[in-house]
Amino acid sequence: MEKSKRLFHIEILQAFGILCVFLGHALRIYHDGGWYFHKTQTIFAFDIIDKFIYSFHMPLFMFLSGFLFYLNKDKIQNAWEYVLKRVKRLLLPFYLAGFLYVLPMICFINPLDKSVGFYYTSFLTLDYTWHLWFLIDLFILTLFFVLYYFKFNKINKYVVLAVLIGINLLATIGPSSCLARIPKFAIFFYLGCLFVENKDFIEKTLARYIWVILSIFAGVEILLYFAYKNALIDLFGAVLAILFFYLLALKLSQKTNGQNKVVSFLSVNLLSLYIIHEPIMVLILKYFKWGNNGNPFVVSGLMFFVSLLCSILFIKVKDFILNKTK
Numbered sequence: 001m002e003k004s005k006r007l008f009h010i011e012i013l014q015a016f017g018i019l020c021v022f023l024g025h026a027l028r029i030y031h032d033g034g035w036y037f038h039k040t041q042t043i044f045a046f047d048i049i050d051k052f053i054y055s056f057h058m059p060l061f062m063f064l065s066g067f068l069f070y071l072n073k074d075k076i077q078n079a080w081e082y083v084l085k086r087v088k089r090l091l092l093p094f095y096l097a098g099f100l101y102v103l104p105m106i107c108f109i110n111p112l113d114k115s116v117g118f119y120y121t122s123f124l125t126l127d128y129t130w131h132l133w134f135l136i137d138l139f140i141l142t143l144f145f146v147l148y149y150f151k152f153n154k155i156n157k158y159v160v161l162a163v164l165i166g167i168n169l170l171a172t173i174g175p176s177s178c179l180a181r182i183p184k185f186a187i188f189f190y191l192g193c194l195f196v197e198n199k200d201f202i203e204k205t206l207a208r209y210i211w212v213i214l215s216i217f218a219g220v221e222i223l224l225y226f227a228y229k230n231a232l233i234d235l236f237g238a239v240l241a242i243l244f245f246y247l248l249a250l251k252l253s254q255k256t257n258g259q260n261k262v263v264s265f266l267s268v269n270l271l272s273l274y275i276i277h278e279p280i281m282v283l284i285l286k287y288f289k290w291g292n293n294g295n296p297f298v299v300s301g302l303m304f305f306v307s308l309l310c311s312i313l314f315i316k317v318k319d320f321i322l323n324k325t326k
Contacts, residue, residue: 056241066192
């Protein structure tokens with residue numbers, strides 16, 4: 001109980017993060033520039049919310065992955081066995097879900113107006129991995145940090161931090177394909193590791209300034225949206241967001257008994273929810289002519305709630321079948 005209570009703030013962050021993914025994707029078609037396969041009208045309020053979510057939600061997931069990796073690092077007895085577990089956890093779902101669910105759905109919907117061969121070939125070459133890019137990127141980052149902590153941990157952590165910051169800033173001017181995102185997100189995985197190292201200072205000292213952190217973060221977001229786009233400020237804003245939401249989740253967990261069924265369900269089924277949701281949203285978008293037909297609030301609402309409910313239903317059915325076969 002003490003362990004789950006201590007980590008309940010991480011469950012809160014995971015639940016919050018996956019809901020941000022659902023909401024961000026539901027609004028994406030109406031943001032300035034549209035989604036990656038179609039452009040439609042821009043809804044100002046949706047654009048603000050979408051850009052706010054996209055400023056931190058995937059960095060938050062990478063941060064949480066690094067946090068949990070470092071927290072359990074000392075329990076790793078054999079690096080190869082750990083890598084094998086990551087293969088089963090990330091790489092296997094990437095290919096199984098890709099070939100058996102995501103690609104058949106995408107081929108049926110055909111959002112890019114391409115052939116079946118194009119979708120499967122571009123998936124294998126990692127050019128179009130759709131939302132599954134996160135799984136393979138996280139797998140590769142995990143391999144990198146296993147290698148770093150078990151073979152090259154003598155390197156000064158501040159040197160590593162400076163190098164990863166530099167790589168992040170350089171990565172922002174490159175392409176945004178699947179593997180090209182790895183240099184951009186490596187810094188956030190490492191920040192998760194550093195958070196564990198400095199957990200007491202962050203949770204006891206910085207927690208006193210949570211609302212100051214929020215104020216600075218809000219100022220950065222306003223600056224980025226209305227005035228000045230800069231890679232370093234963008235990185236600074238994402239770090240502030242992670243810090244603020246971490247401390248807020250900690251406060252929320254302290255006011256509970258460390259348990260909430262909804263939060264726990266979203267946290268435990270994080271990967272399944274992530275994998276299932278996007279093709280359902282794309283299917284809804286096709287019905288509404290890629291957002292050009294229908295009220296934007298209705299379309300986005302349906303994308304959010306229908307994809308969430310379908311994902312939950314799938315998980316419930318899967319769990320029911322697995323329990324019956326035991």
